[in-house]
Amino acid sequence: LTNTFDDVPNGYWAYNDINRLAASKVISGYPDQTFRPDRMVTRAEFAALAVSGLNYQGEKYYNRALFSDVPQGHWANCVIDKGVKGGLIAGYPDGKFKPNNLVTRTEALVILAKALPDCDMDDCKAEEILSHYSDASTIPAWAKVPVAKAIQANALKKSPDSDNLI
Numbered sequence: 001l002t003n004t005f006d007d008v009p010n011g012y013w014a015y016n017d018i019n020r021l022a023a024s025k026v027i028s029g030y031p032d033q034t035f036r037p038d039r040m041v042t043r044a045e046f047a048a049l050a051v052s053g054l055n056y057q058g059e060k061y062y063n064r065a066l067f068s069d070v071p072q073g074h075w076a077n078c079v080i081d082k083g084v085k086g087g088l089i090a091g092y093p094d095g096k097f098k099p100n101n102l103v104t105r106t107e108a109l110v111i112l113a114k115a116l117p118d119c120d121m122d123d124c125k126a127e128e129i130l131s132h133y134s135d136a137s138t139i140p141a142w143a144k145v146p147v148a149k150a151i152q153a154n155a156l157k158k159s160p161d162s163d164n165l166i
Contacts, residue, residue: 005035012037013160026053044076044099046108047089051079054115056086067097074099088114105166106143112155113146121145121152133165 001015004022008015018035021027027049029035041049051057061081065072070080076099083089088111091097126148130136139147147165150156156165 005029005033005037007034008037021053040102042099043097043101043103043107044070044074044080046103046111047083047099048076048079050088050111050115051083051086054088056082056088067091067095067099069096070099083111106139106147109150109155109165110143110146113150113153116149116153119149119152121149130165133163135164135166138166 001019001023003010003015004019008018012018014037018027018037022029022035027035061078063072063077064081065074065077066081066084070077074080080089080097080099084091123145126145127136129148129151130139130144151165
């Protein structure tokens with residue numbers, strides 16, 4: 001696997017995944033040939049990654065603002081629209097998406113779980129899976145089942161901090 005980015009060394013924990021995603025054109029990095037792997041990602045950026053990486057680009061796009069804080073001209077309006085229509089992402093109850101907020105690990109895991117094939121998981125099974133993490137009590141009730149599904153699918157398998165969820 002060829003190293004695509006100057007700032008992702010061969011021994012970096014996600015080296016193979018980052019370069020595989022770059023080779024597949026899911027990610028492109030920055031114009032200066034960097035990826036900035038330790039930089040936090042915004043909700044808009046993660047929406048773009050999810051829509052591209054999970055092949056939701058074909059979702060029909062309506063050029064309109066779904067959220068009061070994501071105008072039609074916003075760079076991520078298209079991917080946010082496709083992600084919402086595809087059932088991957090959602091906004092907040094106040095009608096906002098908060099595109100510039102950093103995506104939380106919980107939100108990212110919920111998005112990944114929505115792309116997984118349906119599997120039966122009740123609250124009891126979710127609690128059992130989450131009980132192996134020291135910060136499981138910090139996961140909001142609405143996210144427990146999807147986070148547990150993502151964990152069961154090995155979403156945190158290679159993560160350097162795989163003992164914590166947040």
